[in-house]
Amino acid sequence: MKARTGKPSIKDVATLAGVSVGSVSRVINKFDNVGPELRERVERAMRELDYRLDHAAQTLRSRNSRTVGCMFTDVANPLYAKLYRIFEAKLRRAGYMVLLANSLNDPQWELEILSMFQSRRMEGVIIAPGNERDVAVLEAVEHLGIPAVILDRDMDVRQDQLLFDHSRGMKDAIMHLADLGHHDIALVVADTQTRPMRRRIEGFKAGLRAKGLKARPELLVRLPSSVSPAFDAVVRLLEQPARPTALVTLGTIVLADVVNAISACGLRIPGDISLVSLGEPDFARSHRPSISSVAVDLELVAETGIEMLLARMRNRSPSPSRRTVVPTQFVLRESCGPLPAQASATRRRDKDRGQ
Amino acid sequence: MKARTGKPSIKDVATLAGVSVGSVSRVINKFDNVGPELRERVERAMRELDYRLDHAAQTLRSRNSRTVGCMFTDVANPLYAKLYRIFEAKLRRAGYMVLLANSLNDPQWELEILSMFQSRRMEGVIIAPGNERDVAVLEAVEHLGIPAVILDRDMDVRQDQLLFDHSRGMKDAIMHLADLGHHDIALVVADTQTRPMRRRIEGFKAGLRAKGLKARPELLVRLPSSVSPAFDAVVRLLEQPARPTALVTLGTIVLADVVNAISACGLRIPGDISLVSLGEPDFARSHRPSISSVAVDLELVAETGIEMLLARMRNRSPSPSRRTVVPTQFVLRESCGPLPAQASATRRRDKDRGQ
DNA sequence: TTGTACGCGTTATCAT
């Protein structure tokens, strides 16, 4: 008698069912060429032993792990959290589990994560590295050897990319504000050299240019990061002699700070100042007045991304890398209104409505 | 010559370095009994071949996967997202990666996740099932056979548990409000039959009792879930003849709705109504006035939880299950003030202070 | 200190 210790293996199942291991394997993997009576015997034996397939052995032998790796800077960022949830659900339907890793913007850790993805034989990866420009990271991504989708990063590598068209939505927002009469439009972004910020600034300038407005450098606020406190910076912005009458700002963490700063300055939305959020935190929809925003459709992003990834996973021939752009949408809500009668008057308090 | 195809294995490294596979393995696993010259040769060979250890093979042979499983209802819940980030960082330091799964409250999916955790030989798991009372889930958790920490759930199983003392913090909050003179205190919670809600209601009632106040059933608002829109329900609450003068509500998604509803009713915080948030969304700290809250110290939770888990992983003998309770803290901020002069302002005249 | 040989649990291949 063999040791009773440890978990039952496929062999134990075969013995108990009185068949060969090959047959058990065929039952497990749902091959169509197994006799119904044999299948029945095997399934009963599996139940009886409470048999669990050993994923490591399966991976070793079959050379695939049924796992997809996901590397984000931080799931605590609601954008990534929501995306992850959708990714996971869709991948699950395709039979995969997801290994998540937060890089926390540490390039060294990003390298290790990518290396682990290789060791662990991820069949595909979805990544948004924090360090677009780090040569080591670029190199690692380039030679990953795993089907990959890069999420909203400008990296010059031969991998599929899924990009958000920040510029377009931003431009639409600016043009709408300009049409409402605003010419002093401020922008609050993070100072990181990363694609989303660069593209947003591009769109911002493009929008102004399209309406013949000129960018006032003092209306461009750069926070140290997208999770930095913004209250003081915005108060300073709004106390300028010629304060902006419209404000476009990062969503998520920063947005609440901005709203508070506006209110602390005694300004009302949209009566005194119009507001647009970049990205769509729950806060934007639930706030009264509701806050206009520029954002991607997360369901669309996830759908497209997973589709790209699965396609690449199915066809591993070195076909040229794809680059898909999903649009950002300017969603108009109550926070945008016409220019106050006393345009950019320092602090006048009249309630005329000029349309 | 052997096939150039596929990734290099430990054998290729051994061949190139002119040593045995055993020696390479010893180098990899940092055994102390390897000659420095040999180690050098091996390491060079590994670099030259860009060798990656095969995690599946390693797991199969060594019987451990260096992986911890994490099952939450939803990472898009900021509480879990933040916890996950800390867990991951701490586990990484201990040499583990984390497999994350969102159960989305689906009991069937929870069973599958737990089963996968077994197949994949997780060395430990941290779980917060959505279905505390589901017998199948209970059964699966009970017989998991993996070191586990259950997070803030009342499950009668022989596994370590890490519980949040919701009741205590809630009681403190209520007592503080009572001391400020409030006797009509409302509570907005979700209608789920889950530990956090139950304990909060317990603490709520305990607080009232301790101050000789009686619970008015019409001041207990039960939302369908903790992510349901709350605006209308709160407006109805505040339009009652004898409206509450203080309000304790779920944090996260719901909080913003509540604040908006309060403001829509023309009430001011804390002048007309005091507010306390359950849980500590960023919103609570950044809002002006800042919002008092009842919450756990996430860093402490993570620290304690990981410690419990690692201890259990190190000592797999069937020692009795541990049950640790982390305190919730009532953090007083600007949103709590004394009872307005005109108690129940809308219709009532002043009331006595009863202590 | 270093090398050899076997086994981990599974799938794939070749017989039958």
Add this chain to the structure above:
DNA sequence: ATGATAACGCGTACAA
């Protein structure tokens, strides 16, 4: 349709 057996890549006794 089913059985026997060789890999898969690594760890680890045990021998040298």
